[in-house]
Amino acid sequence: MTNKTDSSARRLAIVTGASAGIGEATAVALAADGWDVVLAARRPEKLREVADRIARDAPEATSHVVEVDVTDRQSVDALASAVHDLGGADLLVNNAGGARGLDAVLDGDVEDWRWMYEANVIGTLQVTQSLFPELTRTAAPQVINVVSIAGRWGYRGGAGYNAAKFGETALTDVMRMEFAEKGVRVCQIDPGRVATDFSLNRFKGDEERAQQVYEDVLNLTAKDIAETIRWVADRPAHMDVDTIMIRPTDQA
Numbered sequence: 668m669t670n671k672t673d674s675s676a677r678r679l680a681i682v683t684g685a686s687a688g689i690g691e692a693t694a695v696a697l698a699a700d701g702w703d704v705v706l707a708a709r710r711p712e713k714l715r716e717v718a719d720r721i722a723r724d725a726p727e728a729t730s731h732v733v734e735v736d737v738t739d740r741q742s743v744d745a746l747a748s749a750v751h752d753l754g755g756a757d758l759l760v761n762n763a764g765g766a767r768g769l770d771a772v773l774d775g776d777v778e779d780w781r782w783m784y785e786a787n788v789i790g791t792l793q794v795t796q797s798l799f800p801e802l803t804r805t806a807a808p809q810v811i812n813v814v815s816i817a818g819r820w821g822y823r824g825g826a827g828y829n830a831a832k833f834g835e836t837a838l839t840d841v842m843r844m845e846f847a848e849k850g851v852r853v854c855q856i857d858p859g860r861v862a863t864d865f866s867l868n869r870f871k872g873d874e875e876r877a878q879q880v881y882e883d884v885l886n887l888t889a890k891d892i893a894e895t896i897r898w899v900a901d902r903p904a905h906m907d908v909d910t911i912m913i914r915p916t917d918q919a
């Protein structure tokens with residue numbers, strides 16, 4: 668969007684699911700700290716709005732819009748190729764994912780379950796595999812996986828999402844072990860209730876149902892989570908921030 672002032676000093680972050688919510692807030696927070704950002708998601712028109720916001724609020728940062736579907740390997744490989752042309756990346760924020768449905772186990776829709784496993788587990792796997800060579804080109808690379816408290820405890824109606832997020836937690840644990848010897852740090856962020864489009868997506872556009880989730884309770888904002896990610900991203904290379912769980916106080 669804008670010209671880089673000193674390319675040798677630039678750090679590049681890739682944020683998946685950057686078109687809204689936690690992903691958008693994270694990209695904006697990183698750009699404010701001087702990171703260049705690759706905004707990756709399925710909706711390019713939304714990404715362009717985020718890029719415009721960054722150009723306005725953080726004119727020193729450069730943002731790149733890349734349309735990607737994390738469940739599609741070809742699309743993910745195209746993202747990696749774009750990042751390759753940018754000289755590699757210092758940070759990958761695996762934020763894409765989400766929930767579909769809030770059905771009891773006996774009523775669970777197998778297609779919803781399949782989508783959640785694909786988006787949260789396979790998506791994180793594919794993006795990380797494909798981007799890994801681009802991360803190891805840089806001096807102190809990090810991966811930050813935005814998982815969920817739903818990856819730590821089950822709740823009624825949550826089984827499909829819980830199973831996917833528990834899977835993503837297991838993936839993240841093993842990534843941390845296997846990547847440590849390759850010099851890549853891995854951090855897991857576990858947000859609790861955050862007022863975003865998460866519930867609107869879960870309830871497939873049912874606004875009333877989505878709104879009820881956030882009524883009469885305390886809610887985190889996407890910015891609350893982004894501020895934490897921004898802090899992790901800025902830790903020195905000898906510091907491995909393993910896991911951070913963040914909940915609104917009435918969900919603690």
Ligand code: 8X3
Pocket residue numbers: 814815816817858859860861865
């Ligand atoms: C979503 C967390 O608490 O809204 O990842 O189920 S919660």
